[in-house]
Each structure stands twice: as C-alpha cells, then as structure tokens.
Amino acid sequence: xxxxxxxxxxxxxxxxxxxxxxxxxxxxxxxxxxxxxxxxxxxxxxxxxxxxxxxxxxxxxxxxxxxxxxxxxxxxxxxxxxxxxxxxxxxxxxxxxxxxxxxxxxxxxxxxxxxxxxxxxxxxxxxxxxxxxxxxxxxxxxxxxxxxxxxxxxxxxxxxxxxxxxxxxxxxxxxxxxxxxxxxxxxxxxxxxxxxxxxxxxxxxxxxxxxxxxxxxxxxxxxxxxxxxxxxxxxxxxxxxxxxxxxxxxxxxxxxxxxxxxxxxxxxxxxxxxxxxxxxxxxxxxxxxxxxxxxxxxxxxxxxxxxxxxxxxxxxxxxxxxxxxxxxxxxxxxxxxxxxxxxxxxxxxxxxxxxxxxxxxxx
Numbered sequence: 001x002x003x004x005x006x007x008x009x010x011x012x013x014x015x016x017x018x019x020x021x022x023x024x025x026x027x028x029x030x031x032x033x034x035x036x037x038x039x040x041x042x043x044x045x046x047x048x049x050x051x052x053x054x055x056x057x058x059x060x061x062x063x064x065x066x067x068x069x070x071x072x073x074x075x076x077x078x079x080x081x082x083x084x085x086x087x088x089x090x091x092x093x094x095x096x097x098x099x100x101x102x103x104x105x106x107x108x109x110x111x112x113x114x115x116x117x118x119x120x121x122x123x124x125x126x127x128x129x130x131x132x133x134x135x136x137x138x139x140x141x142x143x144x145x146x147x148x149x150x151x152x153x154x155x156x157x158x159x160x161x162x163x164x165x166x167x168x169x170x171x172x173x174x175x176x177x178x179x180x181x182x183x184x185x186x187x188x189x190x191x192x193x194x195x196x197x198x199x200x201x202x203x204x205x206x207x208x209x210x211x212x213x214x215x216x217x218x219x220x221x222x223x224x225x226x227x228x229x230x231x232x233x234x235x236x237x238x239x240x241x242x243x244x245x246x247x248x249x250x251x252x253x254x255x256x257x258x259x260x261x262x263x264x265x266x267x268x269x270x271x272x273x274x275x276x277x278x279x280x281x282x283x284x285x286x287x288x289x290x291x292x293x294x295x296x297x298x299x300x301x302x303x304x305x306x307x308x309x310x311x312x313x314x315x316x317x318x319x320x321x322x323x324x325x326x327x328x329x330x331x332x333x334x335x336x337x338x339x340x341x342x343x344x345x346x347x348x349x350x351x352x353x354x355x356x357x358x359x360x361x362x363x
Contacts, residue, residue, distance in 0.1 A: 002042075002053040002154040008066035011056060015070050019045055021077035022070075023160030024098060026086045027140040027153060034229045034236065036089040039140035041067060044157035051161070053154045058093060059143070068094040079160045081105050081119040087191035097191050101184040104163040110179050111170035115322035123159045126166050131155050182347045196226040199292055206246040207294035215295075216288040217281060218249035224280035228273075240277065241268055252281060296337045304360070308332045311356045319352070327353060335361070 005011050023044030028036040041056040058064055070076070071094055078098035080086060082105040087097045108122055109115040120131045138149050145153075171177045200222040201207040201215055210218060225240045232239075244266050253259040256278045263269035263277075270277070309332060316326045327345060334342045339361075341350050 002055050002150055004057070004150070005054050006057040006060045006063070008060065008062040011054075011063065011066045012069065014045075014054065015073075015076075018073055018075045020075075021046070021079055021102075021161070021164070023157035023164075024078045024080050024083075024086075025153075025156040025160075026089055027138075028085070028089045029139075029141055030085070032235070033233045035092040035233055036085055037141065038064070038089045038093040040145070040153055042153050042157045043070075044160055046161065051158065053157060055150060055153055057143075059141070064094045068096045071098040072096045074099055077102055079104065079164045081122070081156075081160065081163070082116075084187060084191065087188065091191050097188050099188060100181075101188055102164055102168070102180070103184055103187065104160065104167055106183055106187075107163075107167040107171060107180050109322055109325045110176050110183075111167055111174065112320035112322065113167075113170075115325045119156065122163060127159055127162050129159060131159075179348045186343070186347075196223055196230070198287075200226065201294050202292060204242055204246065204294070206242065209295070210246070210250055211295075212291075212293060214249045215293065216284070216291055217252060218245060219288055219291050220280050220283065220285055221245045221249060221277070223285070224276070228276070239270055239273070244269055248277070248281065292338055301336070304363070305329075305332060305336055307360050308336060308357060311360060312353065315353060315356055 005014070023042075025042045026038060027040040027042075028038050030036040038058045041058055043054050043056065045052045045054070056063065056067065058067060067090075071078070071090060077100055079102045080098070081103065083098075083101065083103060091097050104122065105117060105119075108117050113122075113125070117125070120133065124130050132152060132155065138152075140149070168177070171180055197203075199219065201218045204218075207215055207218055221240065222245060225236055225245065228234075229236045229239050244263075248259070248262065253262055256274060259278050259281075260271070260274045263271045263274055309329065312327045312332065313323070316323065319326070326349060331342055331344050334340075335345065335357075341354075345353065
C-alpha cells in the first residue's frame with residue numbers, strides 16, 4: 001500500500017539520504033484557473049525491500065517548501081512521463097522545477113518506439129502490465145481521497161523505474177542519451193520561464209487574415225490577456241476569447257464607449273474590463289514592429305514546405321524515429337516563413353537536419 005504523507009518534516013526525513021533516482025508524478029486541477037492547482041504528488045523510491053511509494057499532500061501548510069527542497073536536489077534523477085503540465089504545477093506551487101529530468105515519453109520517441117505514447121500504453125508495451133483507467137476524471141482536491149484514487153495515483157509511478165531502465169538502455173545503445181538530456185532541459189526551461197508568449201497571434205488562424213496594423217493590435221490584446229490571466233489565476237478565454245479579441249483588433253472601436261457597447265453585445269465579454277482592454281488596445285508595444293506577419297502562411301510556398309517535410313521524413317526513416325519527433329510541420333513552417341531556425345529545432349535536431357534542409361532553403 002502507498003504511504004500517505006501530510007507532514008513536511010516526515011517528507012524531509014524520508015529523503016535525508018537522497019536516492020539516486022525517484023519516480024515522480026502529480027495530480028492537478030486546471031478547470032477554473034490559469035495555473036494548474038497541485039493536488040497530489042506521487043513519489044516512487046527504491047528500497048532494499050523493493051519499491052516504496054509515497055503520496056504527498058501538497059495542500060498541507062509547509063509541504064510545498066519541503067517538496068521544493070526535494071525537487072531542487074540535483075543529486076536525484078527525476079523520472080517522469082510527459083511532464084510538461086506537471087512542471088508548470090511544480091513551478092507555480094513550489095517555485096522550482098525538478099532537475100535533472102528523464103521523460104519516459106520523450107525517451108520512447110527518441111528510442112524509436114512511438115511518439116506521444118501515453119503512460120498506460122508504454123507500460124503495457126514494455127512490461128506487459130495493463131493498468132486501470134478508472135480515476136482519470138477524479139476530484140483530486142477533495143479530502144480524504146478514496147482507496148481507488150490512492151491506488152490509481154500510485155500506479156502512475158509504480159512502473160517508472162522499469163521504463164527508465166529499458167529506455168535508458170535503448171538510448172545508450174543508439175547513442176542518443178545526449179539528445180534526451182538536451183530536450184529535457186528545453187522542457188524544463190520552458191516551464192521555468194515566467195515570460196508570456198511573445199507572438200501569441202501566430203497560433204490563431206484568424207490572424208492570417210488581418211493586416212499588419214490589426215495584427216499588432218491583436219498582439220497587444222493577447223499579451224495583456226495573458227498577463228491578466230496569470231495575475232488573477234483565471235483561464236485566458238474567461239478574460240477575453242480569441243474571436244472577440246480578433247474582432248476588436250480588426251475593427252478597433254473609435255472610443256471607450258464604442259468598446260463598451262461592443263463588449264455589452266458579446267455574451268461572454270468581460271464587460272467590467274473595458275478600461276483595461278481600451279488601455280491595452282491603445283498602447284503600442286516596444287517590440288510590436290518586429291512581430292512576424294501571420295498572413296505569410298497564406299502566401300507560403302506549399303511545394304517548398306512539402307520538400308522540407310519529405311526531407312525530414314526521409315531522415316527520420318534513416319534514424320528510425322517516429323513521425324513528428326525530428327521536426328513538426330509547425331517548426332518547418334516557421335523555418336520556411338521566417339528564414340531562421342526556431343528554438344525547437346536547435347541543438348541536435350539542427351545538426352541532424354541542416355545538411356538535408358540547407359540546399360532546399362537556399363533555392
């Protein structure tokens with residue numbers, strides 16, 4: 001049975017002698033907030049008697065500080081599966097992220113097993129164990145948690161060491177451990193960053209049909225929305241949805257009264273935020289003239305993109321990598337549209353791809 005820990009001193013005592021590695025997972029809630037709300041932390045530890053699993057209650061005062069000490073201990077390898085949102089939850093609750101990191105989902109992709117494989121499928125593939133799925137929609141903030149919740153949560157870390165052993169051996173054989181470390185550090189850096197997305201308009205298809213002036217106004221609104229959502233811990237779309245932001249940017253109101261009328265006519269508009277929205281709309285950003293033109297995608301050379309995709313597919317096949325692992329369509333579009341290698345294609349990916357892609361980009 002997993003051990004329930006709701007005393008921070010007990011947690012710190014348990015790791016007074018740091019193990020070489022731990023299996024780590026979380027349960028969190030993110031339905032009504034911007035930040036994921038940390039509700040439970042599951043930790044697997046190797047002992048002389050086998051496997052010890054502890055379930056930590058982060059809602060107890062002082063527990064997140066104790067967790068931060070553990071997460072920041074770089075002597076301990078943290079084995080996790082697809083941890084991007086877990087990392088954000090840790091960053092928000094504990095003001096740190098777990099380093100060093102071994103991501104078993106990413107490791108499976110780099111080992112050529114599959115891209116984006118879920119934990120349950122990977123466990124079954126590598127160990128033959130079929131895990132239950134019964135508590136995926138549980139309320140993890142309630143107390144006490146039910147026995148079925150506790151067992152489900154424990155299963156999420158029960159097999160991480162088996163996955164780590166198998167995948168680390170595969171990556172060592174293939175000479176790709178450095179690839180995983182580089183990608184894991186990029187994942188950690190993204191979670192550790194407090195910066196808002198610089199060019200949020202690029203992810204909206206509607207921005208492709210705006211002129212440059214409207215795109216800049218949209219960037220102002222979306223950056224303001226992101227900051228406001230963070231500061232008030234509310235989902236972005238609760239503050240200002242994409243459709244309304246685009247409409248305001250496309251045809252800006254003449255004055256704040258016209259903006260208020262536009263908000264009043266929209267069923268989900270933040271009517272009480274008219275002053276803040278008006279200020280954001282009217283205040284140019286220092287770097288907005290550098291904003292990439294979202295409409296370039298409408299003029300993109302489709303044949304050139306296809307050539308890049310074909311070259312990546314051929315290189316992926318040579319390396320035995322699943323589709324999308326070496327380079328996604330979005331990364332290639334960014335490379336083609338702006339002529340610069342995006343951060344996601346830096347490091348080992350650029351080294352692997354540049355000999356094949358450079359001749360195509362220079363045409």
